[in-house]
Amino acid sequence: MRFDVITLFPELVAAVTESGVTGRAAEHGLLDVRYWNPRDYTTDRHRTVDDRPYGGGPGMVMKVEPLRRCLSAVREQTDIRSKVICLSPQGRLLTQAAVDAFSREPGLILIAGRYEGIDERFISADVDEEWSIGDYVLSGGELAAMVVMDAVTRLLPGALGHSESATQDSFAEGLLDCPHYTRPEQVGEQAIPKVLLQGDHAAIARWRRQQALGRTWERRPDLFKALALSDQDNALLQNYLNERDKTDS
Numbered sequence: 474m475r476f477d478v479i480t481l482f483p484e485l486v487a488a489v490t491e492s493g494v495t496g497r498a499a500e501h502g503l504l505d506v507r508y509w510n511p512r513d514y515t516t517d518r519h520r521t522v523d524d525r526p527y528g529g530g531p532g533m534v535m536k537v538e539p540l541r542r543c544l545s546a547v548r549e550q551t552d553i554r555s556k557v558i559c560l561s562p563q564g565r566l567l568t569q570a571a572v573d574a575f576s577r578e579p580g581l582i583l584i585a586g587r588y589e590g591i592d593e594r595f596i597s598a599d600v601d602e603e604w605s606i607g608d609y610v611l612s613g614g615e616l617a618a619m620v621v622m623d624a625v626t627r628l629l630p631g632a633l634g635h636s637e638s639a640t641q642d643s644f645a646e647g648l649l650d651c652p653h654y655t656r657p658e659q660v661g662e663q664a665i666p667k668v669l670l671q672g673d674h675a676a677i678a679r680w681r682r683q684q685a686l687g688r689t690w691e692r693r694p695d696l697f698k699a700l701a702l703s704d705q706d707n708a709l710l711q712n713y714l715n716e717r718d719k720t721d722s
Contacts (some may be wrong), residue, residue, distance in 0.1 A: 474580065478503070478506070479511060479543050480509070481510060522539045533588040534589055559600040559604075559614070560583065565603065567607075
């Protein structure tokens with residue numbers, strides 16, 4: 474998988490490949506990450522990449538020309554027809570389904586904006602899709618680009634230590650993840666659920682599914698509404714709610 478990141482702060486984004494899952498993936502050749510600074514594609518001695526907005530207002534706007542020349546340089550350096558993604562608060566909200574689709578692309582060109590934003594003419598003519606990682610504003614698109622890179626890398630074959638890890642993550646099936654426990658069995662007054670100690674893998678699978686359903690119902694009703702539950706799922710959820718009500722009473 475190839476990532477080309479267009480950013481004014483390549484040293485910031487480079488941190489994503491220096492450790493963890495993404496670091497190992499880059500080390501093992503699963504990722505090819507390259508960084509491109511629009512300042513390198515300016516034509517004035519001040520290396521200007523921004524200017525005041527038409528119509529007035531605070532802040533500055535990133536100019537079309539340096540971005541377009543930078544993008545052209547990226548295209549000249551690869552035969553891959555990578556999709557151009559702009560990270561922006563105006564984009565669609567990033568979901569696991571979108572990340573899964575990205576992971577099947579041969580490459581992505583990620584545009585990390587700065588200042589008040591990017592000249593809309595570049596976005597409309599040169600960008601394929603705009604995506605947001607949440608309903609809040611960051612100082613720039615670099616952190617959002619790093620989020621995309623990390624989320625996509627987890628889905629690449631060989632990136633994780635266990636082949637089933639990604640399929641059991643939160644949102645893999647539209648559900649939040651179940652609780653996880655490790656040694657010791659007892660921490661203060663808190664004990665590991667007995668079902669996890671009995672070696673009954675079918676019972677453990679049912680318990681994990683039930684917990685995932687219950688957590689999603691409690692914490693993310695927006696996700697829960699989109700689920701198509703089987704009769705077995707409905708029974709597991711009802712059991713979860715009954716047990717919760719007993720504990721609360």
